[in-house]
Amino acid sequence: MTITTARGASIAVLLLGLCLAALPARAADQAREVVGLFVQSCLKYVGEPTELQDWIKATTPLRKLAAQEASAFLDGKRGDVWNAENDAGLFALVVLADDTCSVMAQQASADQVSLVFEDYVRRKGLPLNKVGDKREYVRGIDERVETWRTSGGDFPYEVSVMTSKSPRADAQAVLTTHPNR
DSSP states (O other), rough: OOOSHHHHHHHHHHHHHHHHHHHHHHHHHHHHHHHHHHHIIIIITTTTHHHHHHHHHHHHTEEEOOHHHHHHHHTTOOEEEEEOOTTBBEEEEEETSSSSSSEESSOOOOHHHHHHHHHHHHTTSSSSSEEEEEEEEETTTEEEEEEEEEEESOOOOOEEEEEEOOTTSSSEEEEEHHHHH
């Protein structure tokens, strides 16, 4: 589209400004969405696979992917994948046969995801301690992996929060519970 008038240029600048202003809000929404889905599923039901499956069945927006579609998320492992796409973006819930549970976001601000998760842990007083924070480049894509472990309770588990700022990453956020660690 070519804008030739001063008024048209003003409108274009205004629209660009509105679009740019919406980006931080969308990034925050995506971060809250991926952490929220993770908290409601993987984190809430860590070590309780039957209860997690019951929750999944009762959550109507989730759509189970066919085996061929799911294989891209499973990396050769046995498990199931559900599409959790909504207005905030593309999300997936992955449950492996060993009860490892992940929530993935195709796009989400790496910094926002870390902040939202850390804030949730603090506000809820969860028995999780951050024990690792590693940054590296894998095939030219930045990755940050934050590792959290239980500090008490009857059921040990670990949480990893993998984020990437790269638009080339398959997923910009992957939050995972690893039971019995």
